[in-house]
Amino acid sequence: MKILDGKKISNDIKDEIAAEVAQMKERGEKVPHLAAVLVGNDGASLTYVGSKVRSCKKIGFESTLIQLPEETTEETLLQKVQELNANPEIDGYIVQLPLPKHIDEQKVLMAVDPDKDVDGFHPVNFGKMALDMESFISATPFGIMELLKRYDVDTEGKNVVVIGRSHIVGRPISILMSQKGKAANSTVTLTHSRTKNIQELTQQADIIVSALGVPEFLKAEMVKEGAVIIDVGITRVADDSREKGYYITGDVDFDNVSKKASFITPVPGGVGPMTIAMLLKNTLLARERHRANKES
């Protein structure tokens, strides 16, 4: 059994990006600039955005945090989005979700310039991804693909079972892994709440990607010997015996499933840390594409 160490790989990626940024600076080029828009005071969102901004600083990116009050109107937010679209200093930006209930999230995401949409949430980026065109792939599926590539996991012709059909994980990873190319060319089955024979399917799977959000859903008896296990679930489970009052767990019964798996991602330290690294990677790509477009 080998751990797919997302923490290590994400640090490798950040180091690679930092080296590229250092070279950009040496050449006197503009460095990538990521902006993040945060509306309201949601604690978890503040933590996420703060961590993204800190990561930018660490690797040499410019970053801008735009904090707007909870009562910001949709109109004001859309105006801010237009400003960011028009600002040539900004290479990419994210609008941290969830937005307050009085704002139409879809409307806001649709207003983001697809060329600055480093979250990959705009339908045109999703469509390009699905049609195998150059795009921004959203961080979680992009991170899973990168993990598989870096560990040289053999995916070609393998039977992959994806659990969960969410727009941000299950759907895109099911598309990416069934396309041509590296870490892909798999035969993918996408399962969800209406799937009747989930255990039968997982037992036959060479690779399982679980993005369900149900703690320890995937048990050892559901997995075949030698399977590759990608755990995208992250759930807080209340536990008074811990200092924080909870612990973090994934969709996989790690202790037992890891005994049968050939590769497995831990939670935490697997897919999670990859997401920030891939957001930074997308911002670097955005910078490079903007430069290329200007030159051409």
Place this chain on the structure above:
Amino acid sequence: MKILDGKKISNDIKDEIAAEVAQMKERGEKVPHLAAVLVGNDGASLTYVGSKVRSCKKIGFESTLIQLPEETTEETLLQKVQELNANPEIDGYIVQLPLPKHIDEQKVLMAVDPDKDVDGFHPVNFGKMALDMESFISATPFGIMELLKRYDVDTEGKNVVVIGRSHIVGRPISILMSQKGKAANSTVTLTHSRTKNIQELTQQADIIVSALGVPEFLKAEMVKEGAVIIDVGITRVADDSREKGYYITGDVDFDNVSKKASFITPVPGGVGPMTIAMLLKNTLLARERHRANKES
């Protein structure tokens, strides 16, 4: 065994659209207007486009056929596309593929206004489809969904095997059938050239959608008793004994597979006739959305 009669259903749909158009006329409203751009003199393309234009006439749509010479430059074609985008008389239009080799097809399809893209080939429409937003779904997968709906085929929780990962059939139908909703909620496996155990998979499938283009690929022994068979393959097979010198066949060994199937589409007369009907349906939807946008 029941035939999924695409010829009959497509005629039903055309009749329904014609009735709506008649009502539009009575109310003094503008009727849907479809334009088709044809570059060059490819015989098959001429036939397809001609048939689309004739269908428009029959159901009361306005239609415009724009024929451009083979040597049309990409620039001229893109200019024509911009004219069609800007023309408020045109509700939807198609650029007939394939285009001559000196023209970048992707560039042209990207230039089509997504709100007039009744072929559903623009990435933003593909992305919206995949994200379950309002969009134009391309005619073939849209036609398959409509056939399944009209025959009340039970798809919920069923195991669907899609053969072929093309951008215009395999990929979109695999997405649509695994979404929530009618004729959907299936557990879909997308198979392709790198799939190793295709027969094992088809034998377990409740529903098979074959979009491979290999005549009579799907044999009776690959299919379980009671399966639903959707044949999207259309291949001309040379045959001197026929007047035309060829016959049309699908991916399915119809004579033998039909004995085991609960529902099956014939070729010709199955999925094929549905495509023009769904193009007309998309044009009607385009008209309705344009009117709604103006009123809002």
